[in-house]
Amino acid sequence: MSVSQLFADPYLLRVVLRALAVGALVSLCAAMLGVTLVLRRFSMIGDGLSHVGFGAMALGTLLGLTGSYAMEFTLPAVALAAFLLLRLGDSGRLKGEAAVAVLSSAAMALGVLFYSLSGGMTADACNTLFGSASVLTLSNQDAWLSLGLSVAVLLLFACFYHRIFAVTFDPAYARATGLAGGAHQLLLALLTAVTVVVGMKMMGAVMISALILFPALIAMRLCASFRATVLAAAVAAEGCFLVGFALAVAAGLPTGPTVVTVELLVFLAASVKRRA
Amino acid sequence: MTLLTSNNLTLQYDGRPVVEHLSFAVEAGDCLCVVGENGSGKSTLLRCILGQKKPDGGSLTFGDGLTRSQIGYLPQQHPAQKDFPATVEEIVRTGLLGRRAFSPRYSKEEKAAAARAMQAMELAGLEKAPFPTLSGGQQQRVLLARALTAARRMLVLDEPAAGLDPVVTAELYRAIERQNRAGMTVLMVSHDIPSALSMASRILHLANGDYFFGRPAEYAASPLGRRFTGEAAI
Ligand SMILES: Nc1ncnc2c1ncn2[C@@H]1O[C@H](COP(=O)(O)OP(=O)(O)OP(=O)(O)O)[C@@H](O)[C@H]1O
Ligand SMILES: [Mg+2]
Numbered sequence: 001m002s003v004s005q006l007f008a009d010p011y012l013l014r015v016v017l018r019a020l021a022v023g024a025l026v027s028l029c030a031a032m033l034g035v036t037l038v039l040r041r042f043s044m045i046g047d048g049l050s051h052v053g054f055g056a057m058a059l060g061t062l063l064g065l066t067g068s069y070a071m072e073f074t075l076p077a078v079a080l081a082a083f084l085l086l087r088l089g090d091s092g093r094l095k096g097e098a099a100v101a102v103l104s105s106a107a108m109a110l111g112v113l114f115y116s117l118s119g120g121m122t123a124d125a126c127n128t129l130f131g132s133a134s135v136l137t138l139s140n141q142d143a144w145l146s147l148g149l150s151v152a153v154l155l156l157f158a159c160f161y162h163r164i165f166a167v168t169f170d171p172a173y174a175r176a177t178g179l180a181g182g183a184h185q186l187l188l189a190l191l192t193a194v195t196v197v198v199g200m201k202m203m204g205a206v207m208i209s210a211l212i213l214f215p216a217l218i219a220m221r222l223c224a225s226f227r228a229t230v231l232a233a234a235v236a237a238e239g240c241f242l243v244g245f246a247l248a249v250a251a252g253l254p255t256g257p258t259v260v261t262v263e264l265l266v267f268l269a270a271s272v273k274r275r276a
Numbered sequence: 277m278t279l280l281t282s283n284n285l286t287l288q289y290d291g292r293p294v295v296e297h298l299s300f301a302v303e304a305g306d307c308l309c310v311v312g313e314n315g316s317g318k319s320t321l322l323r324c325i326l327g328q329k330k331p332d333g334g335s336l337t338f339g340d341g342l343t344r345s346q347i348g349y350l351p352q353q354h355p356a357q358k359d360f361p362a363t364v365e366e367i368v369r370t371g372l373l374g375r376r377a378f379s380p381r382y383s384k385e386e387k388a389a390a391a392r393a394m395q396a397m398e399l400a401g402l403e404k405a406p407f408p409t410l411s412g413g414q415q416q417r418v419l420l421a422r423a424l425t426a427a428r429r430m431l432v433l434d435e436p437a438a439g440l441d442p443v444v445t446a447e448l449y450r451a452i453e454r455q456n457r458a459g460m461t462v463l464m465v466s467h468d469i470p471s472a473l474s475m476a477s478r479i480l481h482l483a484n485g486d487y488f489f490g491r492p493a494e495y496a497a498s499p500l501g502r503r504f505t506g507e508a509a510i
Contacts, residue, residue, distance in 0.1 A: 169370070225363040226366050
């Protein structure tokens with residue numbers, strides 16, 4: 001579709017704007033959480049969780065729970081996985097990264113099995129993995145759910161910002177002084193899970209991790225305080241998303257990969273700037 | 277007023293006792309130095325005081341209305357992350373968080389309390405400095421300022437001078453002593469016996485299964501103290 005076509009058709013325009021709003025908010029959530037996840041050495045958790053999401057989606061398809069119930073079904077599964085991973089990473093019996101890798105590939109394997117049992121890898125499976133090729137596939141219901149969840153993540157992040165910083169900077173101190181109890185861990189796991197599940201719709205399981213990592217990595221190359229890092233990550237995420245989204249719509253490219261490519265370029269530029 | 281009472285306390289890991297039948301008390305205004313060999317259970321005792329480890333026997337109780345949130349803590353292990361984006365001020369202010377459950381913003385008074393702690397630890401002028409760019413001694417003072425911000429009645433410090441040169445160590449101890457003089461109760465683990473003896477009002481020496489608790493003068497004369505100070509001199 002061309003840009004002039006887009007503005008000529010009010011229905012099409014509404015669909016695109018809806019996708020734009022959801023994507024912008026999800027990018028913001030992912031960037032905020034990304035800063036704490038990267039600094040706590042949980043960089044790959046987004047990747048692992050999205051694979052769990054893929055597995056859960058596949059199971060849902062096998063059980064005939066497709067379409068509108070997909071998100072309600074994957075969210076609890078991903079939240080549970082997130083909680084267990086954060087727990088494991090702190091207790092240290094299975095190292096965080098090993099736990100993520102194990103869960104990630106196991107969920108992927110099961111997901112592919114479930115899909116083949118339910119009649120082979122379909123376009124549906126492809127969308128789950130690589131995101132919607134066209135922004136048009138986002139249903140109204142999904143959009144509202146995504147918007148609501150994203151706003152909740154942002155509000156909770158803002159409310160617990162100082163605590164999240166304290167725990168990220170010094171987990172041992174936070175635990176000893178009662179700042180980081182089970183409730184905190186559950187909250188962080190929930191926020192991450194919601195972001196991953198909502199983001200998967202747009203970006204696909206394979207690429208959601210980029211939304212979490214790139215803004216944080218870009219910001220950490222440019223900022224010295226935590227506050228500035230979080231704000232810069234937010235700005236980088238929004239900027240990259242808007243540019244990537246516009247390019248994708250204008251050139252008829254898939255949204256997720258375009259946004260990730262823009263993020264990659266900005267990341268490279270930021271790395272060069274720091275060297276200089 | 278007694279702030280802390282340990283009564284016949286036993287602490288163990290996987291059924292293996294680390295501290296056994298330990299009794300001592302901390303009065304308001306005390307400076308209690310905990311000494312002993314590596315692995316004698318000093319950090320374990322502090323973890324128990326902070327409620328992270330339950331007694332496996334006996335009891336450890338707070339007195340005079342002391343609560344956990346009134347204690348400022350400096351852990352032995354440091355946040356060892358290079359390149360962590362955080363400023364001195366941001367870190368010190370996290371000491372305020374224990375005081376309340378819900379905290380979207382710091383109030384003016386709270387920021388002033390954190391500023392006083394930074395002042396006390398001679399960090400004025402470094403508020404906006406990135407933590408990773410500081411020297412080991414400065415980083416230690418930042419973490420101490422965080423503990424001080426949290427401490428309304430008691431400071432619990434696990435080897436505050438670990439890895440610091442003698443001059444910086446002496447400055448650090450003076451800063452802690454000043455807090456103690458100003459009325460703060462201090463409970464500190466230290467391997468620096470001479471400094472401990474000079475600033476402590478009580479010494480607690482943990483030695484596998486055995487222990488000493490008393491005044492510094494009594495400690496220097498006790499068999500445990502003589503052996504340990506002798507060993508430390510070699
Ligand atoms: N989480 C744990 N699980 C099992 N054993 C532990 C644990 N933490 C400590 N220990 C053991 O308990 C004993 C006391 O440890 P602790 O850290 O309290 O010693 P410490 O007196 O602080 O020593 P240091 O001077 O080296 O800091 C040691 O033998 C240690 O191996
Ligand atoms: Mg110790």
